[in-house]
Amino acid sequence: MSIRTIILLPALTLLFSCATNEEALPYIENKQLVEAYKHLASSLSQTRKPLLYQGGHQATNCRDYIKLATKHNLDETLYNQTVKSEYLVCDALDILSRSGGVSPVPTDVSTVGEQLLTQLDLRSFPSSLYRASSEHSHTLKSLYPGKTSASGTIASFNSKDWSFTLEVVAITRVNNNEFPDWIVWVLDEAKTGNYRGYSTLIIYDPNTQQSMKGSLYPKIL
Structure with missing residues (x-):
């Protein structure tokens, strides 16, 4: 089964669709994630900076990271805080590989950021x-x-001192009901000082909620 890439203008959003259109696939908004998902096998094996875990374990690619993330706690170091940003794509690929697609395809995501701004419970x-x-x-x-x-x-x-960003990078069906779910990257950075925090959330059924809740992925031990 072949995969073709559709460019949705003006957002330049890429969506992968089976040639037969029989199977719904995820809607991916983030360009980095688009490319990673397009080349899934090589993305999972791609060598990255070592991410260090307690007990002497380390991940150097997405496959290692996915295995270690639910079994061991990360070392709480400035180095790890920074390197963790490179592994957000691994979280998203893992979620997408376990999820169903969305149908019909979202045609307007222009209000998603505003929904995050006004509805996501911090x-x-x-x-x-x-x-x-x-x-x-x-x-x-x-x-x-x-x-x-x-x-x-x-x-x-x-x-002046802080930058905090929420980005919906993909829309898919994680919990297998009829409502789409959001994959969100969190970038939480001090402009002065050393704090860095990077994480992935799943917002389940956002379009059915007045107050959205973000579920950390993977769950911390």
């Missing part, structure tokens, strides 16, 4: 903004109304 996953959240104020928009923005599938907060 208390539902670990980040630097977790402690800043409260019962009455727990979204990017409500916490920092003058310092946030949304564009396409990206929501962001920027201040």
Whole structure:
């Protein structure tokens, strides 16, 4: 079965579709992830900077990372914080390989970033903004109304000292019901100092929720 690439303008979003169109496949928005998914086998085996785990274990490619991620805790070092960003694509490829596609294909994702900005509960996953959240104020928009923005599938907060970005990189069906789920990358970075935090979330059934919750992937031990 061959795969062809469709370019959806103006967003330049790439979607892979079987030539027979009988099998629904995931909708992928992020260009880096598009290329990785297009060459899945080589992407999983591609050598990356070593990611270090407690007990002396290390991952140097996605296959190692996927095996180790649910069995061992990462070393909490500045080096690891930075290198972890290279393995976000591994999280997404692992999720996509276990998921069903979406049908019909999303035709308008222009409001996705705004939904992240106004609906994602920052208390539902670990980040630097977790402690800043409260019962009455727990979204990017409500916490920092003058310092946030949304564009396409990206929501962001920027201040003099901090940068926090949420990006929906793909839409697929993870929990096998009729509603699409979102794969989200979190980039959480201090502009001054050494803090770096990178993680992957799954938002299940976002279009059925008033308040979205992000589930960390893979789950921390």
